[in-house]
Amino acid sequence: xxxxxxxxATQIYDLVARHAHAFDNRSxxxxxxxxxxxxxxxGPTGDTGAVSDLPATEHNGQVFFSHHTTDxxxxxxxxxxxxxxxxxxxxRGDGTxxxxxFQDTVVRTADGWRITQxxxxxxxxxxxxxDGPSTRELDAASWRAVG
Amino acid sequence: xxxDETVSGHVVGHLLPGGTPASEASALVRMEQHRSPQAVxxxxxxxxATPDEAVAVRQVLSLVGHVIDNGIWDELSALVVDDxxxxxxxMRVVGRADVVAWLTQWSQRPSHHTVNTLVRRDGDxxxxxxxxxTIAGDGSxxxxxxxxxxxxxxxxxxxxxxxxxxxxPGATSSAGDDSDV
Numbered sequence: 001x002x003x004x005x006x007x008x009a010t011q012i013y014d015l016v017a018r019h020a021h022a023f024d025n026r027s028x029x030x031x032x033x034x035x036x037x038x039x040x041x042x043g044p045t046g047d048t049g050a051v052s053d054l055p056a057t058e059h060n061g062q063v064f065f066s067h068h069t070t071d072x073x074x075x076x077x078x079x080x081x082x083x084x085x086x087x088x089x090x091x092r093g094d095g096t097x098x099x100x101x102f103q104d105t106v107v108r109t110a111d112g113w114r115i116t117q118x119x120x121x122x123x124x125x126x127x128x129x130x131d132g133p134s135t136r137e138l139d140a141a142s143w144r145a146v147g
Numbered sequence: 148x149x150x151d152e153t154v155s156g157h158v159v160g161h162l163l164p165g166g167t168p169a170s171e172a173s174a175l176v177r178m179e180q181h182r183s184p185q186a187v188x189x190x191x192x193x194x195x196a197t198p199d200e201a202v203a204v205r206q207v208l209s210l211v212g213h214v215i216d217n218g219i220w221d222e223l224s225a226l227v228v229d230d231x232x233x234x235x236x237x238m239r240v241v242g243r244a245d246v247v248a249w250l251t252q253w254s255q256r257p258s259h260h261t262v263n264t265l266v267r268r269d270g271d272x273x274x275x276x277x278x279x280x281t282i283a284g285d286g287s288x289x290x291x292x293x294x295x296x297x298x299x300x301x302x303x304x305x306x307x308x309x310x311x312x313x314x315x316p317g318a319t320s321s322a323g324d325d326s327d328v
Binding site for chain 1: 175176177178179180181182183184185186187188190191192195198201262263264265266276278280287288289290292314315
């Protein structure tokens with residue numbers, strides 16, 4: 001693991017925190033302050049879509065839970081690329097919570113650091129989870145790997 | 148979820164007295180969240196604070212949580228101004244003494260966790276956008292958008308205005324700005 005300098009880390013902690021505020025409030029222009037225009041999202045095995053497609057979720061009746069990221073760790077790949085691994089948890093309308101992981105590829109741009117790829121993995125959850133069961137899949141190897 | 152009257156202000160919503168009754172909780176798993184798209188955009192577009200300022204603000208916000216959870220109210224004067232304003236949904240409390248009185252009306256308060264804080268400069272002051280997560284003694288969790296405005300006073304940053312909007316607010320909430328952005 002190669003840890004970025006403190007100034008870079010501070011900027012990326014701020015960046016990672018932006019998703020919850022922008023996405024949960026459906027503030028789509030604010031998503032551009034967190035993601036590159038061509039950023040991709042997906043699960044442990046690969047990309048499943050584009051961040052730019054997320055506004056469509058506002059109109060398909062899908063209800064998301066509020067997101068919170070914690071415990072972000074950083075691995076500097078090169079001068080302009082960092083891999084970030086965060087825990088996340090959601091809070092549901094009934095006062096229950098669920099946990100998972102995000103792994104992001106973060107790149108330096110003229111406007112500051114931006115996420116260019118985010119992959120998420122829900123934690124170990126039982127059959128009774130509102131979205132069904134899941135098993136933790138991301139790990140340290142996937143954190144250090146770009147792409 | 149508990150039905151204990153002593154924590155009636157801390158069930159779903161936690162921050163709003165008279166929030167969603169616990170008996171309705173299971174039906175509200177997919178309760179839609181509050182939205183303030185325009186307000187969030189405007190805050191996120193403000194210039195970033197310096198690292199020193201961001202650390203100072205995070206210290207204040209975290210300490211406020213410790214003060215509330217531990218009831219160490221004499222620490223509060225170093226963190227918030229005398230005439231601090233706290234807006235919780237549609238409810239407003241003004242003045243440090245009244246805020247303490249409001250907080251101490253329950254024998255059991257949830258614990259406060261401040262995460263995902265963005266610190267931005269707004270004029271002569273600083274503004275922080277955070278998530279305030281509360282966990283009650285019965286294990287229930289609630290989350291709110293917190294917008295905190297701070298001013299420099301007496302050599303440090305102090306909380307001037309706190310606006311809390313529960314993410315799953317129930318019927319007593321404001322509707323948000325609903326802006327088409």
